[in-house]
Amino acid sequence: MTERHNAFFTDIAEATRLTQAGRLGEATALIQRSLGGANLSAEGARPTDASPAPHGTPRLEGPATRLDPEVDAAQATLIPERLRENIDHVMQGLRSLVPSLNGLTGGGQQAPGPNGTEPDGVASEGGQFVERSFSNAAGARDYKLFIPSPRSGPRPLLVMLHGCSQSPEDFAAGTRMNTLAEEEGVYVAYPRQTSRANAQKCWNWFEPGDQGREMGEAGIVAGLVRAICAEHSIDRSRIYIAGLSAGGAAAANIARAYPDLFAGLGVHSGLAAGCARDLSSALSAMRVGAPGAAEPGGAAGFGAGAVTQKLRVPTIVFHGEGDGTVHPRNADAVLAQAGIEALTPRQEGGINGRHSYTRTRYADDAGRIQVEAWSVQGAGHAWCGGSSAGSYTDPNGPDASRAMLDFFLSHSLTGGQG
Template sequence: MDSMRPGSARLARLSLLAGTVARGWIGRLRLGGLRIGGPPGPTPSEGTLPDGARILSESHGSGAGHRDYKLYIPSRGHGRRMPLIVMLHGCTQSPDDFAAGTRMNAFAEQLACLVAYPAQSQAANAQKCWNWYSPSDQRRDQGEAGLIAGITRQIIRDHAVDPRRVYVAGLSAGGAAAAIMGNAYPDLYAAIGVHSGLACGAAHDLGSALAAMRRGAPVPRRVYAPVPAEGRRILPTIVFHADRDRVVHPRNGDQVIIQAGAADARMAAGLRVEVQRGRAPDGGHAFTRTTHLDAAGRPVFEQWVVHGGGHAWSGGSSAGTFTDPLGPDASREMLRFFLQHRSPAA
């Protein structure tokens, strides 16, 4: 979020999500142990790349501005078009931090996927939060939504990407931005993942952002700009949210699913619902997974509630910030979900 006005004593610092939370929330984040846990998983980085893999530092510019991004290219899969996952970090994070915490590059190496990490500019937001609460950044082909879409299209143009297998996911402010991308660009992305985020249009300024974070938005709004007719469809959506998240109320995860189903209420009503309860390995968190399946048994919506977790990437590595190594593994499950879906039109 934007910097605080001078003299504000109530808001202490910018949080992972929206840039401003009460001091008590920050204290609970620290006590929750989000930065500690088991040993980090193997994550390819500039210094430890497998032979043939690359990490590129690129940039994209348009009338809406300029953003840098990192692109992981795996060592395998060359010679054919690969899936692309666009990963949107949370506040105070960077592409390298987010890659280390999610271990997404390690999974991408195994599955032969490209992974892009757009970087929010500190000039656009002092704490590097995506401005998910700003109406000018929620509209198709405008603001930050337009820049993220531009990065996606640039990678599709310049690399061996299967345009029917392009996905976007994010954490916190990045999760809210991913929800915006899904609403504004259902013709560009085959599926989306929202971790500890909010529905598109959950806020329109700082005050409504804080209210939505505390208790959820009253009525999440729909797409802000026209979407091509061939792109209008229910967008497969996977949500992770912990039930002890003190930064973003867990109700926001419910609202992301509700909003996704609103694109075609009749179709959503015809989905078969399954509920699974389990626990992550090695004494990890318990979870409830609710899956909405189509007639072919393919998941259209999937919602994971992590019991006892906080505001952190579930199953992530302590090599990155704002992770909870006690699982379940959000990166693994999002990729599984994503790769079951392809866009009907490229």
């Protein structure tokens, strides 16, 4: 087979993968180029993220250019009519050939791992891990969605926000959340932060415009959740959000802004909602701990012990006592926002791997656990009990993914704790 033929079939395989992921505009552009037609304008192309920064580089960056919503339909106007008819014909054929071409594309549902293999823990037998895109008035983001094997009745949904320099694929592999989600029949959405939105792909948790309801990244994630609910059979009383580091801080912002949408919050190595209003206050909170939280965009709430607005969502917190990136005092600020002063603590300890830990559960007057805190001795800035297949993980210590999922599934918006 000639080199030209090899290239053509490679392009067809990639177009198949893009088609499966719902990215028809990109698939169309690829086929158009492969057929030798006129080039599309580069403005319609989706930007490629920069490679993740080395672990030793600073993770917090200031505001960057926002990602504009992408509209596949706009690309179609750039393709001559006759060529577009040919492309449409090829695309119809691709859709019918998807099952037989899966072997060429690795299933077309997830990014390949090292040496062309899939990251360990990204996909589970019986489930699917697919690429999706979302846009609304607040902005646009791609995301990966884990769809569990079919179950009867509406299913829970968990949103997972990755840390700086990470990706949905990396975060899924490191937390192994998809494996647990398949066991429990839970959908998991992994929104993708881009280098266009933040140079290090951090969620902009320290920006007032991304902290409030229907604002910036908080509004994008909430809209993304609503879109998933409209497309899939989701139990809207059992929607949860969790994140690591910058993703944990963003999750706290979003849960505080949408207590009517989320039935549970998980913050791993993160910070309290609204604890920073700019880069300077963010760096200070990361270095010495955030004393409290302010209203989005406000200047108050940064005095010692000030917590001006409570989290009204059941909350679970994980933090390593040896975390040198986000000070462990930030876990105390999240717990203060969760209202532990009005709850009764029940403390226990244990050893898992090389790490000992203290687990404190906080119950209300009816005995229902509303807040849970895990303090892990010897752990640093990493997801506890995670897999080495992903970045920022510590295979030793208690399994944060299992603990979070168990905590979440015991709560719902309508029934309290189950």
